[in-house]
Amino acid sequence: xxxxxxxxxxxxxxxxxxxxxxxxxxxxxxxxxxxxxxxxxxxxxxxxxxxxxxxxxxxxxxxxxxxxxxxxxxxxxxxxxxxxxxxxxxxxxxxxxxxxxxxxxxxxxxxxxxxxxxxxxxxxxxxxxxxxxxxxxxxxxxxxxxxxxxxxxxxxxxxxxxxxxxxxxxxxxxxxxxxxxxxxxxxxxxxxxxxxxxxxxxxxxxxxxxxxxxxxxxxxxxxxxxxxxxxxxxxxxxxxxxxxxxxxxxxxxxxxxxxxxxxxxxxxxxxxxxxxxxxxxxxxxxxxxxxxxxxxxxxx
Amino acid sequence: xxxxxxxxxxxxxxxxxxxxxxxxxxxxxxxxxxxxxxxxxxxxxxxxxxxxxxxxxxxxxxxxxxxxxxxxxxxxxxxxxxxxxxxxxxxxxxxxxxxxxxxxxxxxxxxxxxxxxxxxxxxxxxxxxxxxxxxxxxxxxxxxxxxxxxxxxxxxxxxxxxxxxxxxxxxxxxxxxxxxxxxxxxxxxxxxxxxxxxxxxxxxxxxxxxxxxxxxxxxxxxxxxxxxxxxxxxxxxxxxxxxxxxxxxxxxxxxxxxxxxxxxxxxxxxxxxxxxxxxxxxxxxxxxxxxxxxxxxxxxxxxxxxxxxxxxxxxxxxxxxxxxxxxxxxxxxxxxxxxxxxxxxxxxxxxxxxxxxxxxxxxxxxxxx
Ligand SMILES: Nc1ncnc2c1ncn2[C@@H]1O[C@H](COP(=O)(O)OP(=O)(O)OP(=O)(O)O)[C@@H](O)[C@H]1O
Ligand SMILES: [Mg+2]
Numbered sequence: 329x330x331x332x333x334x335x336x337x338x339x340x341x342x343x344x345x346x347x348x349x350x351x352x353x354x355x356x357x358x359x360x361x362x363x364x365x366x367x368x369x370x371x372x373x374x375x376x377x378x379x380x381x382x383x384x385x386x387x388x389x390x391x392x393x394x395x396x397x398x399x400x401x402x403x404x405x406x407x408x409x410x411x412x413x414x415x416x417x418x419x420x421x422x423x424x425x426x427x428x429x430x431x432x433x434x435x436x437x438x439x440x441x442x443x444x445x446x447x448x449x450x451x452x453x454x455x456x457x458x459x460x461x462x463x464x465x466x467x468x469x470x471x472x473x474x475x476x477x478x479x480x481x482x483x484x485x486x487x488x489x490x491x492x493x494x495x496x497x498x499x500x501x502x503x504x505x506x507x508x509x510x511x512x513x514x515x516x517x518x519x520x521x522x523x524x525x526x527x528x529x530x531x532x533x534x535x536x537x538x539x540x541x542x543x544x545x546x547x548x549x550x551x552x553x554x555x556x557x558x559x560x561x562x563x564x565x566x567x568x569x570x571x572x573x574x575x576x577x578x579x580x581x582x583x584x585x586x587x588x589x590x591x592x593x594x595x596x597x598x599x600x601x602x603x604x605x606x607x608x609x610x611x612x613x614x615x616x617x618x619x620x621x622x623x624x625x626x627x628x
Numbered sequence: 629x630x631x632x633x634x635x636x637x638x639x640x641x642x643x644x645x646x647x648x649x650x651x652x653x654x655x656x657x658x659x660x661x662x663x664x665x666x667x668x669x670x671x672x673x674x675x676x677x678x679x680x681x682x683x684x685x686x687x688x689x690x691x692x693x694x695x696x697x698x699x700x701x702x703x704x705x706x707x708x709x710x711x712x713x714x715x716x717x718x719x720x721x722x723x724x725x726x727x728x729x730x731x732x733x734x735x736x737x738x739x740x741x742x743x744x745x746x747x748x749x750x751x752x753x754x755x756x757x758x759x760x761x762x763x764x765x766x767x768x769x770x771x772x773x774x775x776x777x778x779x780x781x782x783x784x785x786x787x788x789x790x791x792x793x794x795x796x797x798x799x800x801x802x803x804x805x806x807x808x809x810x811x812x813x814x815x816x817x818x819x820x821x822x823x824x825x826x827x828x829x830x831x832x833x834x835x836x837x838x839x840x841x842x843x844x845x846x847x848x849x850x851x852x853x854x855x856x857x858x859x860x861x862x863x864x865x866x867x868x869x870x871x872x873x874x875x876x877x878x879x880x881x882x883x884x885x886x887x888x889x890x891x892x893x894x895x896x897x898x899x900x901x902x903x904x905x906x907x908x909x910x911x912x913x914x915x916x917x918x919x920x921x922x923x924x925x926x927x928x929x930x931x932x933x934x935x936x937x938x939x940x941x942x943x944x945x946x947x948x949x950x951x952x953x954x955x956x957x958x959x960x961x962x963x964x965x966x967x968x969x970x971x972x973x974x975x976x977x978x979x980x981x982x983x984x985x986x987x988x989x990x991x992x993x994x995x996x997x
Contacts, residue, residue, distance in 0.1 A: 528712070
């Protein structure tokens with residue numbers, strides 16, 4: 329007993345030592361900046377950037393539609409941009425899910441060498457610069473771009489489609505960027521799916537649709553949830569894609585944050601917007617954690 | 629008309645290298661209603677393939693599966709009145725035990741009160757009352773195996789297919805489950821087709837055994853038929869242990885139904901048989917337990933083998949003797965050391981005389997396998 333205790337406490341000491349660099353790193357590069365952000369979001373913006381050290385809750389007021397303490401003029405423009413961003417992020421998740429879910433099954437059935445090759449192809453875009461890749465979409469989607477030219481020469485359309493600078497273009501670009509992040513967790517899940525369970529379901533009389541809904545889908549929920557979160561979080565805060573492919577028509581919260589910091593130099597407002605995104609992400613991640621611990625408790 | 633006919637089933641797989649594997653090569657079995665049929669054979673002989681074809685997970689290349697006169701070729705797996713107990717049990721990890729057992733009923737649209745009652749009965753049948761709300765991962769291997777059984781049997785299939793269901797269990801558990809399974813089969817009155825590569829298991833449980841090797845049916849018969857009168861050398865060696873001697877028949881005594889065989893080395897051995905005539909090339913099979921140690925007074929003759937003991941292996945109830953019988957041959961003898969008190973002191977190098985009853989020697993035609 330006594331032995332166990334000393335060994336235990338010694339192990340704990342060792343662990344503390346081992347973890348202290350991590351703690352330090354997290355503290356310096358994550359917690360301190362986060363603290364600064366939270367503090368700044370309640371301060372008054374300085375005239376030329378920076379902050380005035382005055383209590384100033386109106387940054388958040390502005391976000392939810394009441395700038396200053398003027399309750400007459402309710403104008404939830406930032407809120408509606410935020411909701412629009414959520415919508416675009418959700419659509420990005422949905423579209424990449426619809427692509428990746430069947431693709432994961434398809435790839436998992438391939439022979440070993442082909443499988444590795446396809447997985448290599450999926451990670452290939454990471455080797456090219458993000459801006460270049462998005463710029464490529466600009467060239468593809470614009471009225472005189474490749475897609476319109478191809479469609480026109482096939483006689484499918486009379487006039488070029490106006491695809492660029494729309495939610496459509498933004499979603500296309502986001503799906504393109506985030507598809508690997510959706511694919512990999514789903515693939516990892518599907519790959520280890522025990523196919524004999526599908527057989528068992530069939531064997532017990534379930535036709536294919538029922539087998540899918542009752543066995544395959546529930547068992548791939550972890551992959552779907554993981555992929556969706558990994559895509560949703562960066563999609564919600566993304567500003568590069570809407571800046572390139574959304575033009576002035578499609579604004580996302582990410583663009584607002586970028587502009588508050590870099591153009592209007594309203595740091596507190598940018599901080600408040602960032603915390604809004606962060607807050608919604610935290611809520612979603614918490615849901616996922618609760619869901620998966622509940623599931624693990626069941627499976628253990 | 630048979631109950632379930634496996635009619636000259638053929639199945640070949642293409643390996644990635646392009647070679648063709650004949651997993652099933654012209655297998656025909658008439659499965660009887662309510663019997664416990666075992667498919668026995670070494671690893672890779674095609675047992676699982678045959679089971680998958682019966683269940684409908686694989687298509688036949690040739691032949692047919694016929695249930696009561698109706699071909700099942702066009703019937704998909706989920707509509708066949710068969711259920712499978714998988715080797716790894718394949719329990720749904722995201723469902724409770726009750727949900728697992730009730731799955732088939734749920735899918736079939738059986739309403740909850742009725743379903744709950746039948747799940748309760750099934751839990752009782754396999755001795756798992758009180759485990760209904762657990763998850764599969766919270767059960768032991770043997771318990772999971774019972775859940776898999778209950779999940780299949782609750783649907784009252786015409787045939788239950790079992791793919792090495794006991795192989796994951798330890799020896800004690802396996803032996804207990806063998807008896808349980810056999811009793812269960814008797815009480816539910818469902819045809820069991822049971823796959824194993826363990827010959828003792830097959831002998832202990834089956835009404836009939838189909839011995840398969842390399843995708844071909846080697847023998848189909850009751851455990852005693854397969855053990856006492858193997859059709860060929862493969863069966864003789866795979867089911868139990870055999871001492872085999874190859875030779876030609878040199879003397880036939882039709883009156884007593886006795887033949888004498890001479891091996892290439894001039895060794896003469898007797899056998900009780902009326903099936904073979906003078907000059908026939910045969911193999912003679914002697915089971916180790918049919919060889920008796922006799923004392924020096926016993927007269928020499930063709931039903932006697934002499935040799936010297938090479939190894940003595942004590943395995944508990946019997947002693948296994950490896951006896952050098954000359955010409956580089958070793959005979960294996962199971963000696964009940966306490967039966968008569970006679971020669972409990974067999975040692976390495978001891979000279980022994982081994983006698984056997986002519987009828988315990990079994991002859992097969994040479995060249996048939
Ligand atoms: N999908 C497949 N593709 C190629 N070859 C296969 C396939 N399935 C089985 N085989 C081959 O067919 C033969 C029979 O396989 P099967 O699984 O029926 O053996 P088994 O008798 O069940 O063996 P075990 O006792 O090891 O389970 C083997 O040689 C195996 O390699
Ligand atoms: Mg097998």
